[in-house]
Amino acid sequence: MTGDTPVEATTAQDAGLAARERLREMMNASPLDPGELMFNLGLYTRSSLLVKFLVLSEVYKRIQSLPGALIEFGTWRGQNLVLMENLRAIYEPFNKQRTIIGFDTFSGYPEDAGMAAKSTETHGGYNTGSAYPDYLAELLRVHEAMNAFGHIPGGHQLIAGDVAQTAPKYFADHPETLVAFAFFDMGPYEPTVAALKAIRPHLMPGSVLLFDELTWTGAPGEAIAFKEVFRDARYTIEKVTLYPSKTLVTLL
Ligand SMILES: C[S@@+](CC[C@H](N)C(=O)[O-])C[C@H]1O[C@@H](n2cnc3c(N)ncnc32)[C@H](O)[C@@H]1O
Incomplete structure (x- = not known):
């Protein structure tokens, strides 16, 4: 027991961590060969990951009728980009104009993660290694190739x-861009405020913004950036039903 944490809560947490470690071991020693594993990944998919898939699917349905790009600020390994490509293939297989854009340093958090960073946002945290962007680019092409009209990459x-x-440079270079959906998953104020300012002129009624930690007081940078840039904007705001720590903003 630590501090005021009840014994039952600590025990439950320990049991959860032990089960997660056991799942990792079982996946590592999986009796499935790689081909079988690709078709049976759900065996090892935890509810905490599955819920992210479900949330992005719900968001996709909301923006399906809008034109414009799908953007993630803070892509890390790019799982959400792959997921968006595959949701695109499911919901609008013939829409080859749906651009999917991922922004990241790919070397983790910059030297000074900036105002209101949380402890996991330390310099170099989430470094993917310098070869990873090429790997991810190929992974996205491979997924695209398996989907309808995959011959048009x-x-x-x-x-x-x-x-x-x-972000400011990208939108200055591509003033024609429309943004249907943007996911903000970096955390600190500085990159978030820059990204919000950069995309704001490219949003339209119905555009959806998803925020990872808008309501988390432990790291207020995202909320401060949002309130600053959207002070005079008209929007609806709601927590994500399946994932209450995430927040959805829809432009009016
Ligand atoms: C929490 S991780 C993102 C996780 C990812 N969205 C996912 O769901 O798998 C945060 C990411 O933001 C990136 N990041 C943080 N500050 C950044 C900055 N100033 N510019 C670009 N990327 C940044 C980090 O490199 C890291 O990959």
């Missing part, structure tokens, strides 16, 4: 670098 872009610089 090019629906994805990975923008490497600090978003405080890359």
Whole structure:
């Protein structure tokens, strides 16, 4: 027992961690060969991951009738980008104009993660290694190739670098961009405010923004950035039903 944490809560937490470790071991020693594993990944998919798939699927349905790009600020390994490509294939297989764009340093949090960063946002945290953007780009092409009209590639872009610089530059270079959906998953104020300012002129009624930690007082940077940039905007705001710590904003 630590501090005021009840014994039962600690025990439950320990049991959960032990089960997660056992799942990792079981996946590592899986009796399935790689081909079988690809078709049976649900065997090892925890509810905490599955819920993210379900949430993105719900968001996709909301923006399906809008034109414009799907963007993730803070892509890390790019799982959400792959998921968006596959949701695109399911919900609008013939829409080859749906660009999917991922922004990340790919070297983790920059030296000074900035105002209101939380402890996991330390310098270099989430470093994917320098070869990873090429690996992810190929992974996205491979998924695209398996989907309808896969012979027409090019629906994805990975923008490497600090978003405080890359987001303003990207939208200055691509003033025609419309943004249907953007997911903010970096955390600190500086890159978030830069990304919000950069995309705001490219949003339209119905555009959806998903925030990872808008309501988390432990790291207020995201909320401060949002309130600053959208002070005079008209929008609806709601918590994500299946994932209450996440927040959805829909432009009016
Ligand atoms: C929590 S992780 C993102 C996880 C990912 N969205 C997912 O769901 O798997 C945060 C990411 O933001 C990136 N990041 C943080 N600050 C950044 C900045 N200033 N510019 C670009 N990327 C940044 C980190 O490199 C890291 O990959």
